[in-house]
Amino acid sequence: MVKNGLQLDDGSRVGVIGGGPAGSFFSIFLLDLADRMGMDIEVDVYEPRDYTRPGPVGCNMCGGIISESLVQNLAAEGINLPPTVVQRGIDSYMLHMDVGSVRIETPLQEKRIGAVYRGPGPRDLKEVKWGSFDGYLQNLSIEKGAKVINQRVDEILWEDKKPQIKVRKGEPQPYDLVTISVGVNSASRKLFSNLNFEYETPKTTKTFIQEYYLGEDQIQEVLGSSMHVFLLDLPRLEFAAIIPKGDYVSVCLLGEDIDKELISNFMNSPEVKAVFPPGWDFDAKSCNCSPRINIAGSKRPFDDRIVFIGDCGVTRLYKDGIGAAYRTAKSAATTAVLQGISVQDFEEYYWPACRNINTDNMIGQVMFLVTRIIQGQRIARRAVLRMTANEQEEADSAKRMSMVLWDMFTGSAPYKEIFVRTLSPAFLARLAGDLAISVTGR
Amino acid sequence: MTNGALGKVYQDGEVIICEGEEGHCMYVIQEGEVEVLIAGEEDKEIRLGVRGEGEFFGEMAIFDRDVRSATVRAKGEARVLTVDKKNFMRRVHEDPSLAFRLVETMSRRIRELGEEVARLQNHG
Numbered sequence: 001m002v003k004n005g006l007q008l009d010d011g012s013r014v015g016v017i018g019g020g021p022a023g024s025f026f027s028i029f030l031l032d033l034a035d036r037m038g039m040d041i042e043v044d045v046y047e048p049r050d051y052t053r054p055g056p057v058g059c060n061m062c063g064g065i066i067s068e069s070l071v072q073n074l075a076a077e078g079i080n081l082p083p084t085v086v087q088r089g090i091d092s093y094m095l096h097m098d099v100g101s102v103r104i105e106t107p108l109q110e111k112r113i114g115a116v117y118r119g120p121g122p123r124d125l126k127e128v129k130w131g132s133f134d135g136y137l138q139n140l141s142i143e144k145g146a147k148v149i150n151q152r153v154d155e156i157l158w159e160d161k162k163p164q165i166k167v168r169k170g171e172p173q174p175y176d177l178v179t180i181s182v183g184v185n186s187a188s189r190k191l192f193s194n195l196n197f198e199y200e201t202p203k204t205t206k207t208f209i210q211e212y213y214l215g216e217d218q219i220q221e222v223l224g225s226s227m228h229v230f231l232l233d234l235p236r237l238e239f240a241a242i243i244p245k246g247d248y249v250s251v252c253l254l255g256e257d258i259d260k261e262l263i264s265n266f267m268n269s270p271e272v273k274a275v276f277p278p279g280w281d282f283d284a285k286s287c288n289c290s291p292r293i294n295i296a297g298s299k300r301p302f303d304d305r306i307v308f309i310g311d312c313g314v315t316r317l318y319k320d321g322i323g324a325a326y327r328t329a330k331s332a333a334t335t336a337v338l339q340g341i342s343v344q345d346f347e348e349y350y351w352p353a354c355r356n357i358n359t360d361n362m363i364g365q366v367m368f369l370v371t372r373i374i375q376g377q378r379i380a381r382r383a384v385l386r387m388t389a390n391e392q393e394e395a396d397s398a399k400r401m402s403m404v405l406w407d408m409f410t411g412s413a414p415y416k417e418i419f420v421r422t423l424s425p426a427f428l429a430r431l432a433g434d435l436a437i438s439v440t441g442r
Numbered sequence: 443m444t445n446g447a448l449g450k451v452y453q454d455g456e457v458i459i460c461e462g463e464e465g466h467c468m469y470v471i472q473e474g475e476v477e478v479l480i481a482g483e484e485d486k487e488i489r490l491g492v493r494g495e496g497e498f499f500g501e502m503a504i505f506d507r508d509v510r511s512a513t514v515r516a517k518g519e520a521r522v523l524t525v526d527k528k529n530f531m532r533r534v535h536e537d538p539s540l541a542f543r544l545v546e547t548m549s550r551r552i553r554e555l556g557e558e559v560a561r562l563q564n565h566g
Contacts, residue, residue: 033539036542068529069529069533071448071523072523072524072525072526072529072530073529073530073533073540075470075472075523075525076470076525076530076533076540076543076544077540077543078496078543080470080472080495080496080523081448082446083444083445083446083447083448084446085446086446086447086448087445087446088445088446089445089446089447089448089449108450108524109450110449110450110523110524111447111448111449111450112448112449112523112524114446114448115446130446216445220445225445246445246446327536327537330537330539331537334537334539353536353537356536412529414532
C-alpha cells in the first residue's frame with residue numbers, strides 16, 4: 001500500500017471529540033510522545049460534560065471498574081490512581097450461585113482493582129467526597145497541554161481535504177487530525193452518519209445500572225472490598241454484579257433485552273437479597289440508567305486524518321471497556337506521532353490493536369456461551385463451586401478454576417489466554433472429577 | 443479515603459523484597475517512601491538510596507532472570523502496587539512504548555551510578 005505522506009508536524013492541530021477516558025488517554029499519550037520527539041502539537045478536546053456535577057450531566061454511565069491489568073499498566077505509564085478518585089479498592093470476588101457462594105481472593109492479597117464513578121457520583125449524592133475518574137484523566141490531559149472546550153460538537157466539515165470541527169455559534173476550526181472518542185450512548189454519533197467514508201457504527205446491546213445509597217460503614221460491613229458476581233439461572237441474564245463504591249453500591253446487569261421483569265427477578269432472588277443488609281428496601285434506589293455497550297466493533301474505524309477510538313471504535317466484549325479505551329487510544333496516538341495520519345498508517349499500525357481485541361472477543365463469545373451453559377445446569381454449577389471452594393481452602397493448590405473465574409470476571413486477561421487454560425489436562429481432569437461428584441450428589 | 447487506596451500497605455521497616463530471592467514482578471510506590479539496601483561486609487547494610495511516590499523498584503526482575511539485587515523495605519508507612527512480569531511483558535509486546543518510563547528510569551539510575559563511581563574514584 002502506497003502511503004500518501006500525511007504526517008503530524010511541529011505546530012499541527014489535533015481535535016478530539018469526546019473527553020471521556022479514550023479522549024483523555026489519547027491526548028495524554030499524543031502530547032507526551034510529541035514532546036519526546038521534540039514536536040509542539042496543539043490538542044483541543046471537545047467535551048460538554050462537567051465532571052464536577054453529580055448525576056447524568058457529569059456521568060458517562062458505566063459500572064466503573066478499573067481492571068487489575070489496567071491499574072498496573074497505568075502505574076507503569078506513570079498514572080497512579082489516587083484514593084481521592086478510587087472509591088474502593090477491590091481485593092476479592094464473591095461468586096454467588098443458587099448452589100452456594102465462594103470467595104475468590106486476589107492472587108497477591110493486594111487491592112489492584114479500582115471501583116470508581118465516571119462522574120462524582122449518583123444524582124442524589126449527599127456529599128462530594130471523591131473525584132470523578134473521567135475528570136481526573138481530563139485534568140491529567142490538561143496538565144500535559146490539552147485545551148478542553150466545554151461545548152457539544154455540531155458538525156464535522158471538510159475543507160481542502162482537512163477536517164473541521166464546528167460547535168454551535170462558533171466558527172469551524174481546522175485540524176490536521178480529528179480523533180473521535182465518543183461513547184456508543186452519545187448523541188454525537190449522528191455526526192458521523194453523513195461522513196463520506198466506510199465508518200460503520202458498532203453493534204450494541206442494552207445494560208442496566210442501578211445505584212443504592214448504603215453509606216460507607218454499612219458497605220464495609222456487608223460487602224467489604226469484594227465485588228459480588230452472580231451466575232443465576234435467569235433467562236436472558238448473561239452476567240450480574242454488585243460493585244461496592246464509597247457510599248453507594250452499583251448493581252450492573254448484562255444480558256439480552258433487559259427489562260423490568262428481569263430486573264425484578266434478579267433483585268428478588270434470594271442470592272441478591274442475602275448480599276444486601278437484612279430487610280433492605282430495594283425501592284430506595286438512587287439513579288439508574290440503561291446504557292448501551294459495544295458488542296461488535298466498527299469494521300474500519302479510521303480514514304485519512306480521522307480515527308475512532310474507545311467504544312465508538314473497538315472495545316472488549318462485556319469487560320474492561322476502559323482498558324480497551326486505553327489500548328486503542330495509545331495505539332492511535334503512537335501511530336499518529338510516529339507513523340502518520342493517513343488511512344494506510346492507521347491500517348498498518350492502529351488496526352492490529354483493534355483486530356487483536358476483535359479476535360479475542362470472538363473467543364470471549366465462546367467463553368460466555370460456556371458460562372451460560374454452566375448457569376443453566378445445576379450439576380455444572382455445583383462442580384464449579386466445589387472446585388473453586390476446594391482451591392481456595394487449599395493454600396498450596398493450583399488455583400486453576402479460581403484464576404479462570406477471576407480473569408473472566410475482572411477482564412484482567414485476554415479471553416484467549418483464559419480459554420487455553422481451560423483446555424489444560426489438569427484443569428479438565430479436576431473439573432471432570434468434581435462433575436462426577438456433583439452427579440452422584442455427594 | 444483508605445478504602446480506595448490501591449496496592450498493599452507496608453509498615454515502617456517491613457521488607458518488601460529481599461536480596462537474593464527470585465522475583466517475578468516490579469513495584470510502583472503509590473504513597474510514602476522505601477529504602478534500597480544491599481548487604482555489605484559482616485552483614486552490614488549499605489543504603490543505596492531512597493525511592494518516593496511514583497517511582498519504580500524491582501524493575502530488573504522484569505528484564506533479567508537473576509535474583510533480586512537488593513533488599514527494599516518501607517521507610518515509614520508505604521503503599522506499594524505490584525506490577526506482574528507477565529502482564530507487563532504481554533502489554534510491552536503489543537505496545538513497546540510502555541517501557542519508555544522504565545527505560546528512562548533505568549537510564550537515569552545508570553547515570554547516577556556513573557557519577558557515584560567517578561566520585562568514589564576521585565576520593566580514592
